[in-house]
Amino acid sequence: MTKEQMRECIDECLKCMEVCNNCYDACLQEEDVAMMRDCIRLDRMCADMCEFAARAMTQNSPYAAQICALCAQICEDCGNECAKHDMEHCQRCAEQCKRCAEVCRKMAA
Amino acid sequence: MTKEQMRECIDECLKCMEVCNNCYDACLQEEDVAMMRDCIRLDRMCADMCEFAARAMTQNSPYAAQICALCAQICEDCGNECAKHDMEHCQRCAEQCKRCAEVCRKMAA
């Protein structure tokens, strides 16, 4: 893994943390909040996981690759859930989660 | 507080988290690690506080201002400690901490 890959992975994780927390906030304001249950849960889980991955990478943790492997899976699942909903916040979250999952998978390899 | 101020504050907190964790890692590799005790502690504390502030702001927390007030103080203290050391990682951390403290103070106001 190169310095550039690490750099990109930290940036995508922090971006994903932000977009997931934005989506979490927006989902809780939706009129049909019952439809967003899974999205709310996954948004929190994914935001927290991305934050944790960024913390590990920035402190040069020897566990960064394994943490990113798990992060990739949670991002994938969160992205798939968000992709089911038409709202702009969900679509934006789905895109960022997929991008982050891809970069995390490379870090994990 | 405007959207631009919030945007800037999230960015500075995430940058500060990263730079503090980098400094923490570098301090632990210094030959004279005994001299870096306070820096190591404050780097971790400041990185964690900035991360927590970013988490609160991105989820639109009503406590963001109060969290940023506390973050400003910890950034200030961490910046002052880092400023005492000549190493590039400490100087860079001192600068980022001061910038973050300033922006957090505005958020808190």
Added chain:
Amino acid sequence: MTKEQMRECIDECLKCMEVCNNCYDACLQEEDVAMMRDCIRLDRMCADMCEFAARAMTQNSPYAAQICALCAQICEDCGNECAKHDMEHCQRCAEQCKRCAEVCRKMAA
């Protein structure tokens, strides 16, 4: 602040983190989830704040008192919101939040 007070405060914060996350999970499963919006948000915020306070206290942070002051306020607010709902998970959360708020206030003094 004595060692016993610190011990009690760590225990109450960790208990509160757990009970708030349990309530968050249970609220997201309620049929009338729309009624639980504020509770879900405050449960997450309070669980995260209590976790952060416990992290600070266990690492002997000089900011423990200030962090506990903020924690006390968030526990108070979360407890008041939970107290409005009759469900067992909310009532249990309201009680724990109030107990934690009280102990945190003493730590902060």
Added chain:
Amino acid sequence: MTKEQMRECIDECLKCMEVCNNCYDACLQEEDVAMMRDCIRLDRMCADMCEFAARAMTQNSPYAAQICALCAQICEDCGNECAKHDMEHCQRCAEQCKRCAEVCRKMAA
């Protein structure tokens, strides 16, 4: 996995978070802090990982088993490092890490 296993795993993770952060604090106060570099790093990493695992379990996360698998490995490594040092804080941390690793492995299975 039974409710009792989950209960035990949350308790061991929270205990381990506390003991690792105590050890981190004590290591930073050791006269020969250079000898404790790896211990300091692993203490922080392990404390943060255990905290994250407890957060996931208490919110009933579907990723709890995978998070605990990773937690078990970090606890194992932290316990092995701490076991090399005679200080009481390290010996206590080594014991708790081994206990937590074992319980996390069962959760992960």
